[in-house]
Each structure stands twice: as structure tokens, then as C-alpha cells.
Amino acid sequence: MSELVPDGWKSFRLGDVAEEISDRVDNPSKSGYDRFVGLDHLDSGELTVRRWGSTADLLSAMKLFKSGDILIGRRNAYLKRASKAEFDGVCSGDAYVVREKPGTIAGGLLPIILNSDSFWDYTIAHASGTMSKRAKWRDLVEYTFLLPSPEEQHRIATTLWAAEDCIVKGERFVAAAERAKQVLMGELFSKGIGHTEFQQVKGFGIVPKGWNVHLLSEVSSVKTGPFGAQLHQKDYVDIGSPIITVEHLGDISVLHENLPLVSDHDKKRLSQYILNEGDIVFSRVGSIDRNCLITSKEAGWLFSGRLLRVRFDKEKVISTYLNSYFNFEPFKQRVRNVAVGGTMPCLNTKLLSDIRIPLPPLPEQRHIAGILTRCDEMIAAARANVAAAKALKMKMINEMMSAE
Secondary structure: OOOOOOOOOEEEEHHHHEEEEOOEEOOHHHOOOOEEEOHHHOOOOOOEOOOOEEOOOOOOOEEEEOOOOEEEEOEOHHHOOEEEOOOOEEEOOOEEEEEEOOOOOOOOOHHHHOOOHHHHHHHHHHOEOOOOOEOOHHHHOOOEEEEOOHHHHHHHHHHHHHHHHHHHHHHHHHHHHHHHHHHHHHHHHHHOOOOOOEEEEOOOEEEEOOOEEEEHHHHEEEEEOOOOOOOOHHHEEEEEEEEEOHHHEOOOOEOOOOOOEEOHHHHHHOHHHEOOOOOEEEEOEOOOOOEEEOOOOOOOOEEOOOEEEEEEOOOOOOHHHHHHHHOOHHHHHHHHHHOEOOOOOEOOHHHHHOOEEEEOOHHHHHHHHHHHHHHHHHHHHHHHHHHHHHHHHHHHHHHHOOOO
């Protein structure tokens, strides 16, 4: 850090304003603390802990933290995890429990300092180890930073915590909208639109009269992507045709970043795996209930061996209807139920093809799909707003914590 300190600013060490807490809980399941925070529960850039697990099944000793303490992920520092807990609980030994020293800086400012790029650049530079680099507290306490007057510190903290509150409310809206969408789907896929008469379909349930229930294989074809012998990572090129992998299945659409590419020669060789607009790609290994509809933007691309391609009969099914039904939680649960394997669930063409789906007449399919597409668009817009707010918050943290 430069020796030049702007007027009104002072230099601090992290050790001047914060201390590590190392209180131990030997039997977490009987400790009276219900919440457990592991490193997987900490998210990059989040000022507060949003997720946690239960202490019920914990067998080994953990660290104790109190409401107001900050948990810093000491392993894999590049993930940049430091969040304030707003409840008491226990955490993994791979997290530092850090407590603000009263009266040293403005209240609420410490989590902001610990989420700045400057802090994480320092932490990553001082992390040690080979397979999983860890930051040592003796190094972190030497992190040096500048702060303005106490009044200005308070203004910074108030502004950034107000931004965090907006983000939390935005995330709650998205979660509530997702729940409301599932309720709406339950109504649409069981009662349809405007029906007063219903029928019981053996082995499936109640659907409106005039609807049919089909095996997926009766209205579509399901194909597995190319196996390893047909396509290797060494076949990827810098310029060519994209391949969609499991990692590129987003919430409602295919992610277009960092797609592997194959040459025109390999694309011709693998032509049976080319995607058409309206196809649906479905994860078949691991997270087996993820799917995306192929749009005109992805038409002509290929799909990888860990995906299934569903190509429907256009005279029987509207693609957007089928894609919406694939995102219906009871359908996802049926997929999980038929999957084989333990730690790594797996689907194949037959398992997916033998699942039954309700099909209204085409005009009603189109109507239902239109309603749900508008819901997806609203939720996607809300997600985008949250993402933009998070990016703005991080920009504000770095600018407000800079003395330049």
C-alpha cells in the first residue's frame, strides 16, 4: 500500500479491528444449536449467510459462532467467501470465525471490508498449499487498508447495507415467484383451462376430459449424445461448431459462455447429434432433472454424451408446452424416482421415454405454454435485476473502500 494517506483517512491492519474466535463445540447435535454452516453454504459476494444445514447428524467437533460474527472461507480463497451470520450456530473448521473489535470502526463495516477485491487479492496472494490453498490468520491480520472518518465510514456502511437489503428482497421475490409458478403449473397440468369435466387415468391421476396421457416415447424420440469413443476433449478446436454440455443448462435457457467447439469435419461425422429448433436437451447424469429448450440461436449445434435429446412429434406436441411440463416439480420427481445409480443418478433413453405425460389438444397446449412462458420471462427479468444489483453492490464496495 502506498505510504501516502489522503487527508481524513487512516491506515488500519485487519488485526486492529477484528479478532479470530476459536470456541469449540464437541457434540454439535446435542449442543442446543440447530444451524450448521459449511463452506458450501457460503456464497461469493454475499454480505450475510443465506443458507445453512442442520446440526442433527454432525458427529465431529465444530466451531461456535454468534450472531454478528463473520465467517471467512479459509480454503479455496479464490472463491471469495466472507459473510456475516445473523444467528448463532456452528461452522466448519475450514472457516475462520471473525469478530469485530468494538469501537474500532463503524458498525457493519467489517463485512464490507472483507468483501472488497483488495482484501481477496491479498488473501489469495498469501494462501499456501498445493491441492487446496488455505489462508492463515497470522497473514490475514497483517492486511492493511485505509478508512475515512468515522462519519464517512457510517455513511458507507449504511449505503451498502441498504443495497444488500434490496438484493435480499429481490431474491425473496424470485423464490416466491418460483413457488407461485409451481402452484400455477399444478392447476394448469391437472385442470387445464376452463374445464368442468374430468377423468381418472389409471396409474396417472385426474385430467380433464378430452386430454390424453401418453408415454413420452409415443409422442417423441429420445437420443443419447455421443459417447466418449466418438468425441474426446482433444477434438475441441478454437473455431468451429458449439457443443452443449450439462454445464451449459441454465435456469430456463442454454448458457452461451465457454462452449467447447468442434471442427466442420467432426460436425459432419457427428451429424446425428445436431440439434433442431424446438428440441429439448435433458441432463442424463448427476443433476438429472435439468433441461432447456433449443431456440433458433442454438439450432445446428451439437449436444454432448451426458445429455439426452428429446425431439417431439409436432402434430401432437407444442415444444414450449413439453418444456414447461419438464420443469414441473412432480415430473422432475418422477424422473428422479426412475433414475438408476446411487451417488451419481443416471437416466437412459428408455427410462425417460417410459414416463407418462398429459397432453391437451394443441390449442390448449399453446395457451398453457404461453401463460407459463410469460411467468418465466417475469422471473428471468427479476433474476437479471438481482444480478445487476449484485454487480453494482460489488462496484460500490470497491469504489467506496478506495481512497483514490
